Amino acid sequence: GENVEQHPSTLSVQEGDSAVIKCTYSDSASNYFPWYKQELGKRPQLIIDIRSNVGEKKDQRIAVTLNKTAKHFSLHITETQPEDSAVYFCGQGTNYQLIWGAGTKLIIKP
Amino acid sequence: KAGVTQTPRYLIKTRGQQVTLSCSPISGHRSVSWYQQTPGQGLQFLFEYFSETQRNKGNFPGRFSGRQFSNSRSEMNVSTLELGDSALYLCASSQISGGSYGYTFGSGTRLTVV
Numbered sequence: 001g002e003n004v005e006q007h008p009s010t011l012s013v014q015e016g017d018s019a020v021i022k023c024t025y026s027d028s029a030s031n032y033f034p035w036y037k038q039e040l041g042k043r044p045q046l047i048i049d050i051r052s053n054v055g056e057k058k059d060q061r062i063a064v065t066l067n068k069t070a071k072h073f074s075l076h077i078t079e080t081q082p083e084d085s086a087v088y089f090c091g092q093g094t095n096y097q098l099i100w101g102a103g104t105k106l107i108i109k110p
Numbered sequence: 111k112a113g114v115t116q117t118p119r120y121l122i123k124t125r126g127q128q129v130t131l132s133c134s135p136i137s138g139h140r141s142v143s144w145y146q147q148t149p150g151q152g153l154q155f156l157f158e159y160f161s162e163t164q165r166n167k168g169n170f171p172g173r174f175s176g177r178q179f180s181n182s183r184s185e186m187n188v189s190t191l192e193l194g195d196s197a198l199y200l201c202a203s204s205q206i207s208g209g210s211y212g213y214t215f216g217s218g219t220r221l222t223v224v
């Protein structure tokens with residue numbers, strides 16, 4: 001069945017460094033790939049998304065890249081700050097459903 | 111524009127009881143999805159409702175059920191509560207059914223079963 005694998009499960013980076021989280025999917029019908037950030041005790045919030053007809057999208061310090069051939073997409077956060085500490089979830093969407101990755105806990109070390 | 115509203119925010123129930131959670135989506139959103147989230151776990155999909163019809167269902171026992179009303183508000187019911195049902199229950203609304211558009215999550219209902 002369809003699934004999406006997200007790696008790593010935990011990522012610890014020095015403040016100011018970059019962080020990269022990768023998701024691999026199996027359903028070639030996937031056309032929508034969102035990333036959500038969930039801070040401790042809060043709701044997941046959409047931070048960036050990309051559609052299958054686009055290879056890269058940027059929004060200030062965050063970017064998402066999509067490789068349809070290899071069926072993977074990645075979240076890139078540059079110049080990490082303490083407020084980037086959270087759990088990040090990737091999603092793989094089709095017209096039928098949205099499948100979620102297991103989440104990555106991002107820790108920003110001061 | 112008001113966000114997704116979930117009530118109640120916190121709930122304590124006894125094992126064996128039943129519980130009903132409510133979710134009011136963003137105005138104009140007709141899809142409501144429900145998720146269970148336990149500590150350290152991801153988003154476990156329960157079901158999705160669109161235009162009062164269940165469109166999709168996750169791998170949860172029949173004790174978990176839901177419904178959607180004509181105004182798109184949705185309720186989730188859990189019968190015969192078990193200790194393992196203690197979790198944060200999130201609902202998310204979207205303009206259309208399926209997974210081709212972003213979801214907006216509510217703040218969740220934290221259910222504790224004792």
